Amino acid sequence: MSDVRHVLVLPDREAAEEVVEVLGERFGLDEEPQVVRDALAGEDDAEDAQWLVVLRDERGRLDPVALDEFAGEWEGWREEP
Known part of the structure; x- marks a missing residue:
């Protein structure tokens, strides 16, 4: 895997x-x-943070484009490796 x-x-x-x-x-x-x-570099305020959702995909079955569109529903995006 x-x-x-x-x-x-x-x-x-x-x-x-x-x-x-x-x-x-x-x-x-x-x-x-x-x-x-x-936390974003140089920022002390908790409001200046991004939240990451990390998912393992050992079988490689998740579609990166679908995940990016999904994250966009919450004003987010999928980070490229």
Whole structure:
């Protein structure tokens, strides 16, 4: 198996948590994605953070374009590896 990961970048924690809830239903994930806070360089304020949703795709079955469009529904995007 390969160690393929997709990273969705979301504007806030609420969006990231909503994305995690819907991802499993829409894409039939084998395991729950990981939510990670990513502070922007040089920013001290918690408001100036992006939230990442990291999903493993060991079988390579998730469509990157579909994930990008999905993240866009929450004003986010899929980060290119």
